[in-house]
Amino acid sequence: MEKSEIVGVLEEIAELLELKGENPFKVRAYQSGARALETLEEDLGAVIEEDRLGKIKGIGKALVEKITTLHETGELEYYDKLKASVPESMIELLTIPNLGPKKIKKLHDELGIDSVESLKAACEAGKVAEISGFGAKTEQKLLSGIANREAYQARHHWWKAASVAEPIVEGLRELPEVERAESAGSLRRMRETVGDLDFIVASTKPKPVMDWFVGLDTVSEVTAHGHTKSSVRFQDGLQADLRVVPPEQFAFALLHFTGSKDHNVRMRQRALERGWSLSEWGLFDKDSKPEDPDRKSVIAAETEEQIYAKLDMKWVPPELREDRGEIEAGETGDFPQLIEVEDIRGVFHNHTTASDGHNTLEEMTVAAEELGLEYLGIADHSKASFQASGLDEDRLAAQVEKIRALNASGKFKCHVFAGSEVDILKDGSLDFDDDVLATLDYVVASVHNALTLTEDEMTKRIIKAIENEHVTMLGHLTGRLLLRREPYAVNVGKVIDAAIANDTIIELNANPWRLDMDWRHWKNAVDKGLLCAINPDAHDTDGLALFVAGINVARKGWLEPKHILNTRPLAEVKQYFGVE
Template sequence: MATVTRETLVATLEEIALLLELKGANPFKTRAYRQGSEIVQNFDGNIVELAANDKLKGIKGFGAALQQKLHELASTGQLEYHNDLKAEFPETLFELFELQGLGPKKIKALYDKLNIDSIDALKKACKSGCIAELSGFGAKSVEKILSSIANREKFADRFRLGDVAPLAETLLDRLRDHPKVSRAAIAGSYRRSKETLHDLDFLVATSEPRELTDFFANFPEVHEVIANGDTKASIRLENGLQCDLRAVSNDHFPFALQYFSGSKEHNVALRALALKQGLSLNEYDFTPSDESAIPEVHEEKDIYAALGLQWVPPELRENRGEIEAADKGELPELIELENLRGTFHNHTIASDGKNTLSEMAEAAREHGLQYLGIADHSKASFQANGLDEERLLNQAREIKSFNANSDNFTLLSGTEVDILKDGSLDFSDEILGQLDYCVASVHNAFTLDEETMTKRLIRAMENEHVTMLGHLTGRLLLKRDPYQVNIEKLIDCAAETRTVIELNCNPWRLDMDWRRWHKARDKGVLCSINPDAHATEQLQFLAYGVRLARKGWLRRQDVVNCRSINEILQWLSLPKNKRS
């Protein structure tokens, strides 16, 4: 039986809801499964264990039908009802749900009226012109569909860091627990904290390599064994992700870890430096070019030390100046997760969040934070139940009341105000001036040309009440490209206006891109690492934000929410142009 996780339960219930919509089932039934997936996602406890042991009875939100289905799925790894529904449709039909802008209703129309049951069929139909003639579609719909298909093809076989991380750590722990493993790590782009990955590279030190490759090839998550040899195995998981394992000796482990962590460009530069010093470096060891003594290496750090370098954190290994900085002893002391004291961009049930103010506050407190900013959507984001002026000010009063009765935790009143098409804001200065802070974000009109979009954002940043700019480029990783905007000009404007730029650490965004942060930091722009949390468990996204901040060369002092609550309150009390 494949391992069942919370994500398995959520995905299955969501897919049942989609299948029921395709069947044209009663909307109430469809909604029940969608609500069930949300309840499971937000459940505070080991939902898989409770479901497997049939102990959900009496817990709010879990009706008899949902209890039964969760029990069957958690205890057997299968759900007969789900399998029966899937059998009614071609398997390739589910590819269409991966396309942006195509919901169940449109997919049902395409399937019922044109018998379109795959992306290939959809692509051909778009080009033939028959979709443009279909009621509810049109020429613009066809253009968007073709663009979405092109994006899917471009992003094929890649996975978001946050989607992979929980499973990656589970597999790593399993390898570490094996009695014949002395050391284990994940190398590759995962270790370097790239925002998207092609595969996972596992590495173990062992005296029994074949035993480990066999062990790896028999993981319950395996969908396909690609290869299994004496020292290396490759598998494909049920989600399509390829995982490779290399089993090496304990002596070779530091060299293998350095080599397979990459990047290729970093390794080429490092090997060139080694050659200048009379050493050949590869994944096995150092080899002197003469009779010189071989440097003693027990840990990866010893490799860098042997070359006269500071140890380079994996996140920085992209050949973007890290070797030169390490040679001069000038690598930054990178931010750590425990440095964070609070966060600003979070949502509640007042807009499109899943939890109340107090629930979000308690979850943040459990994460060791001192404060939490509440930034629900503004009224222009009607699709997200955005707040109007009256609701926003009522929420600010509720936050003030909460703080009056809280001794060791503070909520900050804010808003994620929409930046309108012309760069004006969705709330007046009078309203914004009554809040503690303001996150300004773009949520519509993504197709403006670069000059117009840049002017739009600059106008917003010039507003004295805009504390920070949210998800700078609007990208959705592996789904939607960034909108056209001159990021250099935005960074310059942020430095001039003292506007903070957010590092939105929702795994779908991770925006502003890590490649931009080093230059922004050097220009004095402050970062705010924000989870854009719509539920309590999404505060865990902060860990991804820290990983990407480190990749962007950011230090504790570069991230505004590393400041204590007293420091933040003092900072927010200053006029925007006096903040630093």
């Protein structure tokens, strides 16, 4: 088992122990052990082999044995038994915002709450507000969190949905009966979250295709198994529909089931204006009847491009099909040169084991170089983010010195920029003084606490930070965690205007949980002159590749390479940062 996975197990053990009301010192031992292991910059295997694990502060004899067992076997009987001793419904309570193990234990002891359902009932009855340490406001927050959770369960991150869909499309294309196969729906449009999956297949022999689909190993439930349409639910909860159409209808079906609903309405209107009726079956004379045996499509379209052309338009990229100006752009062909994955030269806002990352500076640099990146920006947390082991001034200075030495060594072609993700404090001031910020190549300013301020207070707080001359870019503007936490109240338009006025970048945080700033704001923002940086906010080496999720959002926001700092070569970025 890898180090990052072991850290996760230790953290979960601490949570489970806390849920059971175990000795706080025992809980803290696992928390400290997880943190000590997380910040270990050496190879864990070598440390274990050389019998040095027990010499690391925070890792006692019992933890040495457990970590070694996990590393060597990937299993731990103690963890399995502990997990089995806590009802799954209790563990689910941890998914409710503002509800940690201690509060869950108290709710269980005083009200017998052991599930999301029993928590909801107790809140609705006003019982939770009566418990010391909770109150009416907390009770309402819990009800809001439960409501959001219920709504979120119906949706999935694009990144997760794509990982499910891609092998299915590949499998469909390999079937001898299949001529063409594509994903459609919100996945193809690259929406940040996906409700279900839609697959469109061209075939004259649908039965074997349907049988293959419903027989997939990952299918937990078949809800429909028809001749031309089947529906299933996968083991991870995702639902999917497969439609098999004759080859001559494929382009029309793909266009229709890609959507969006609003885009389709506009397209049907264009067809009607020209005397036609557009549907998933074809483009027909508007006065013809579906039951007419002589009914034929106006065009035999093999591609979507041919359908758009017949309606006097250029093909619209799927990610733009949201009725936000793409119809008008299609009439003139005035589409942006949308950013591509290959345009990215480097990434900023990444974490190491110095704060809450899972890999060392060197490991992150190696991974960036393997991705073919010219530069890597490190931005570990500042001291106010104590929960993430934020760096104080001395630790930051030591890290900067280490980065400078790494660059000077010539060991890597990938240049490393020394930065910091500095907390924006409640009053809008920054977690480091200006003289400290001046030692850095770049600064990411982010909000991590006091998320319940009013819109006016939060907006003023962020704008004050933006006005600091040392702030290079603003991190995750709204603080949202998709399918987990709503954005805090903030006037996005005012923040954008302030960023432009102060030559401050707003990042597009590419972590699939964030994708923040939202794609709906980007087109107008860059038209006004805002500069973007697509940042993966990586906490491990694998996370560096998450910038691809940011590319999706950037494309939905009509962004071109010229709008994005990290499409520039290293020399230009150095010049922008004012470093040698």
